[in-house]
Amino acid sequence: MPHGLAGGRGDRPGEGRVPAGGQAEHRREPRGHPAVRGDEHPHPHAVQGRGGEGPGRRRQGQGSPAEGDRSAPRSLSESRDRVLENEPVPSASRLPYVRTIHRGDRGEAVRDIQHRLLDFGLRIEPEELEGRFGPSTEEAVKAFQQRRGLPSDGMVGADTWGELVEAGYRLGDRVLYLRSLTFQGDDVRGLQKRLNALGFDAGREDGIFGPRTAAAVAEFQHNVGSASDGIVGPDTIGSIERLRPAVEGPSRAVVREAEYIRHIEEKQTLVGSCVAIDPGHGPDDPGHVGPGGLSESEATMLIAEDLAAELGARGAHPSILRTRDDAPSPSARALAANELGAAVCISIHLNGGEPTAEGATCFYYGTEATYSPAGQRLAEVIQEELVALMGLMDGRTNRLTVAMLRETRMPAVQVEPCFLTNPTEEAMLTDPVSRRLLAAAMAAGIERFFGSVESATGPRSASGSTDAGRSSAGG
């Protein structure tokens, strides 16, 4: 794009017309008011931060210059410096202490959820509005979860609540810039989409305002003759909205990632590559427990150790993201994988359900609107090897938006090789020999991702795993 298409005076926070309510910090409690845990939070309002004003019910037209974000940096380099100075802070994408709200609940929290669902364009029966969580609210929650790549259980827990909050942000609601506790939401996703469509490289359209998005903003500002401060306020948004992309087509982020897959297949090998392995759960969070007493946290660690040995034998550099005594948050694990510069990230969980439920499932980052092609490719090859080599039932590949898949910068998958609640599959995990075979199947899939090895099964069959089904993430 040519220079000088639009003049601009920059977006010093406070100069604009940002409504005060749009500044709400919904990701953490205000300083000096530490978060309380568990049921002490009567409803999600308690986690919305300043004044309890969430994006779903913004006050309009009350903004004034004095109410701008005083903590915003003055320039991109200043925000970069701040990120470097500060301890790496996980992006707190999900709050762990929100009580789950479900069918049968009543009250203010339900009313808030309903308003957010209505804002999202979903339908709720009039007699349920004003705070009664009935069948149509449950259906609306399920539809929302499906569209946002969440397990579709109809209940509002921490993940669904976080997505409802993020879905409420529109570009322009708040000033965006790079900070260590990253801005997340649909306003960021909208910004990334517009920048990518205009030919700037904002990276994956994941709704996280990270360094790559900030760099794309600065590049855009430079191109339109504004101060390249990387701060997205009313002026920058105005410039972006005045410029329509020449051609509407597939997202450039998706195209770029598809090119990246070709690069990996042609240029990169598993030998010498770092593979981040995340054994799901931890000492205080056992996850599912099998009928024989094996916990998901222990089983994922055993699989991770076998997988690391398999990958090491194939010349890779595996790195396990937790120890037996340690349970970092998913965001902290994603950050660790990023800092390792891992080529791929494998998060291991186990499914749970009825004793007869069985089979393997692989998840990759995606919603109905966007997905990671490289993650999908990695999920498919691992899934194929698990099914072919272990004879496991094919639970297919699916999209999911958990932090490990969304906040990692490399192709990432969540592998659920089997059901821990199935006695036969639990026995497979308890037996060291079959567990090693399971790890070898996963390693074979990872090796195929790097393009150096043909499938053990020959060409992929027409009935192979596809993205047509959508099962819930049980792990």
Ligand SMILES: [Zn+2]
């Ligand atoms: Zn799990």
